[in-house]
Every structure is written in C-alpha cells, then in structure tokens.
Amino acid sequence: MRTQVAIVGAGPAGLLLSHLLWMEGIDSIVLENRSRDYVEKRVRAGVCEDPTVKLLREVGLAERLDVEGMPHRGIVLRFDGEDHRIALTDLTGRTITVYGQQEIVKDLIAARLKADAQIHFEVSDVELHDVTGDKPRVTYMDSDGVAHEIQADVIAGCDGFHGISRPSVPDSDLTVYDHVYPFAWLGVLVEAPPANDELIYANHENGFALHSMRTPEVTRLYLQVDPADSLDRWSDARIWDELQTRFAIDGFALHEGPILERLLSPMRSFVVEPMRYGRLFLAGDSAHIVPPTGAKGMNLAVHDVLVLSRALKALLSEGNSDLVDSYSDTCLRRVWRAEQFSYFMTTMLHRDNHADAFQHRLRLAQLRYTASSSAAATSLAENYVGLPFP
CATH class of the missing domain: 3.50.50.60 (FAD/NAD(P)-binding domain)
Incomplete structure (x- = not known):
C-alpha cells in the first residue's frame, strides 16, 4: 500500500x-x-x-x-469544610x-x-x-x-x-x-446522576477526591490512593464510605448507584x-x-x-x-x-503522606490564596479553560 x-x-x-x-x-x-x-x-x-x-x-x-x-462555567475547590467556586467564564470569558x-x-x-x-x-x-x-x-x-x-x-x-x-x-x-507522584487515583464510573452541576476538587485530610461526570445520568468519581494499593482491597462499600467522607460538607451528599467500572491509575x-x-x-x-x-x-x-x-x-x-x-x-x-x-x-490538592506538617500547611495556604485572590483565581481559570491555539 x-x-x-x-x-x-x-x-x-x-x-x-x-x-x-x-x-x-x-x-x-x-x-x-x-x-x-x-x-x-x-x-x-x-x-x-x-x-x-x-x-x-x-x-x-x-x-x-x-x-x-x-x-461548564466554573469549577469548585472544596476545602476547610466549604466550597470555593472558581468562576471560569466570569474570569476568562470562556467555558469548558x-x-x-x-x-x-x-x-x-x-x-x-x-x-x-x-x-x-x-x-x-x-x-x-x-x-x-x-x-x-x-x-x-x-x-x-x-x-x-x-x-x-x-x-x-x-x-x-x-x-x-x-x-x-x-x-x-x-x-x-519523568516524574512519578507518590499517589495514584482510584476512578469509578457510576450509574447515578451527578450530585453537582460542576466539577468538585476536594482537599481532605484522608486525601484528594474529584467529582466529575460523563452524562446527566453517569458520574465519574476519583479517590487519591497509595500507588501500591490494589483494586481488590476496595469493596463498593469502602469506596462509597471514603467518597462520602472526603466530599462531606453540610447539605451535600453524593448520589450512589451501581459501579460500572473501576480503574487504578498511577500519577x-x-x-x-x-x-x-x-x-x-x-x-x-x-x-x-x-x-x-x-x-x-x-x-x-x-x-x-x-x-x-x-x-x-x-x-x-x-x-x-x-x-x-x-x-x-x-x-x-x-x-x-x-x-x-x-x-x-496536583501538588496543591493532594495530600502527600511523605511530606511533613510544614508542607501540608503550605498546600493549604496556596489553596486559600487561590480561592480568595482574583489574580490567582484568574491564572487558574485561564490555564484550565485552555490557552488559545495558534
């Protein structure tokens, strides 16, 4: 040919x-x-x-x-027991x-x-x-x-x-x-409607969690886990318990449903x-x-x-x-x-179990600054929605 x-x-x-x-x-x-x-x-x-x-x-x-x-016109950073919305469209005029x-x-x-x-x-x-x-x-x-x-x-x-x-x-x-991060993601595809209209990036003392979606009827959820972990250690009950814990704030609950797919991915x-x-x-x-x-x-x-x-x-x-x-x-x-x-x-939102208390406080300080400063939020939003193609 x-x-x-x-x-x-x-x-x-x-x-x-x-x-x-x-x-x-x-x-x-x-x-x-x-x-x-x-x-x-x-x-x-x-x-x-x-x-x-x-x-x-x-x-x-x-x-x-x-x-x-x-x-989507925004994303949510969840930490300190509260939601902090990054208004992507208001800050950049664009969406994801x-x-x-x-x-x-x-x-x-x-x-x-x-x-x-x-x-x-x-x-x-x-x-x-x-x-x-x-x-x-x-x-x-x-x-x-x-x-x-x-x-x-x-x-x-x-x-x-x-x-x-x-x-x-x-x-x-x-x-x-090549840079390998000291954590992995356990991702699940769930037959249940998303619990929020926008993505939620949650920082929790147990580790990071992400709430995303694929359709109005299918939710995509992720948990930070140890890279040496294995899927057989994560029952459905354990997955849901950990997800509910990491996303917990007043008035919010995930919609649970059958887990259609699970995947463990190194970072x-x-x-x-x-x-x-x-x-x-x-x-x-x-x-x-x-x-x-x-x-x-x-x-x-x-x-x-x-x-x-x-x-x-x-x-x-x-x-x-x-x-x-x-x-x-x-x-x-x-x-x-x-x-x-x-x-x-990745470094701002995840909890590195090999890091000391000083580094954990630095990550939290970065999160608080990003959520409270219009300049920092705009920088995140500009990168997140994507710089223009040439």
Whole structure:
C-alpha cells in the first residue's frame, strides 16, 4: 500500500490528524491494534478545553458535542469544610465542555468512514522502518494474520504511552523527563446522576477526591490512593464510605448507584524531547503524559495534531519544511506549560503522606490564596479553560 501519511493509533490524536489531513487533500492510513468496539467504549478524558471545542466545530465534528456536551462555567475547590467556586467564564470569558473522549472517537470514526478513509483495526506486529530516510515504511499483520507493508512519506506516532512509535526511536536520540507522584487515583464510573452541576476538587485530610461526570445520568468519581494499593482491597462499600467522607460538607451528599467500572491509575508527568525523529513525528501520549488533575491530556494531543497537520500540509503540498522543522519546539512550549499547571494542581490538592506538617500547611495556604485572590483565581481559570491555539 502507498499513502502520504501512515498513522499509528486510532485514538483522538490519530483520528483527528487523519481528518485534518483529509481536509487539506492529504491521504492517510490509520492502524489500530484494538477493535473498533473497544476504542469507541474506552472511557478516558472528559473535559474539553475551549480551543478544543472551537476546533471541533470548525472542522465539522461538533454536531453531537453541541447537543450532548455539558458546558461548564466554573469549577469548585472544596476545602476547610466549604466550597470555593472558581468562576471560569466570569474570569476568562470562556467555558469548558464535558464530553467524553470515547464520544469524540465515535464522531471521528463515523466522519472518517463516511469519507472512505482507511482505518485498519485489530492489527498486530506493527513495526516502523527507514524512518530517517525519505521513504519510511510500516509493516503489520491484519486481523486475519495477513502481512502488509505501507510505504509512506511520513509516519505519525499517535499510539500512546505504551505504543511502538516512541520505542522505535533510539534512546540516544531522546531526552526523557519523568516524574512519578507518590499517589495514584482510584476512578469509578457510576450509574447515578451527578450530585453537582460542576466539577468538585476536594482537599481532605484522608486525601484528594474529584467529582466529575460523563452524562446527566453517569458520574465519574476519583479517590487519591497509595500507588501500591490494589483494586481488590476496595469493596463498593469502602469506596462509597471514603467518597462520602472526603466530599462531606453540610447539605451535600453524593448520589450512589451501581459501579460500572473501576480503574487504578498511577500519577506521573512524562515528556520526551524532541517529538520528531527523521520522518517519524510523535503526538499525544506517545510524547508526553500529564497527571489528570489539570484535565490537559487529550487537549494537548489535539493541539499536537493541529500543529502537525499544518506542518505536513506545507511539507507534502508545498515542499516547505520550515513547519516540520519547528514542530517539536512549537508543541513542547504548550506541553511544558500544561505540565507546570498540572503539577501545580496536583501538588496543591493532594495530600502527600511523605511530606511533613510544614508542607501540608503550605498546600493549604496556596489553596486559600487561590480561592480568595482574583489574580490567582484568574491564572487558574485561564490555564484550565485552555490557552488559545495558534
């Protein structure tokens, strides 16, 4: 097979890149090792920044989002037994929208298949070849065990943190920045309506908790736990008891219901530089990870592929390499801003059991200042709703 851009990974990054390239008349082939059913049901991020929503509208992908998405004009910081609202829209003029990553993936797959795009699910043994030359190749086995080769001008590695794209780059050609936090998140998806119209970030002496949602009927809840913990130690009763404790203030109670899904996730920040190796370009989680506290992961991937689509258009349609040469630096400026904001939110809101009493008091002081200072609240709001895309 021959294509201009071979894309590894059918998550939001790979699919959106394929769509953006298609709009510019550039063909692509997308490879995915999971089934279509799996990727369309894989519950991940749920907060879309303002520039992400605007981009999806501009490229014709927001029909369902505008009907089913839930715009939010603020978030709540809960500490000292009280709620402290950060009025995102009043402070910035913009909003966030809660719309699940899996819903964006469904919209993208439908749009790409309507345009007769090539998306190959359930592939295996994917390998990248000759990425430092001008004719890179991808080999793989399809779902029937038949071997294939794709000849391309460019390869886009959009296959996530555990994918094969980043390991295809020699270690000597990458600088890795890795920070592991001393806590993890236990996340549950619950069949019950949200107990609040906006996200609640709760700071409690037992640890952090987050109240979020996916639909008006489904709530997403998180508990800070020890990284060495295991799911089998958390019964439904224990989960609900701890959630009710950490969110407790006068007049508030969570809506309990059947737990549909539970997941234990370590917290880390991870960045590789550069995000390009020859004709291989890394995007999204294959190049960087942020802790979910700042709601930045999927939004960073969207920015990456927007920048990459413009760069590849200039390279493949006009023979101009300036934008591909600056791709990594352009993306990394936003990545590091998001890393700093996510680190700030994570360290401010979580309780580090390895920290001393002095550090705990500093975190509380930061929370009180953020909630009481219009300047501090505006800085949080500006970063949370998302800095404008270029």
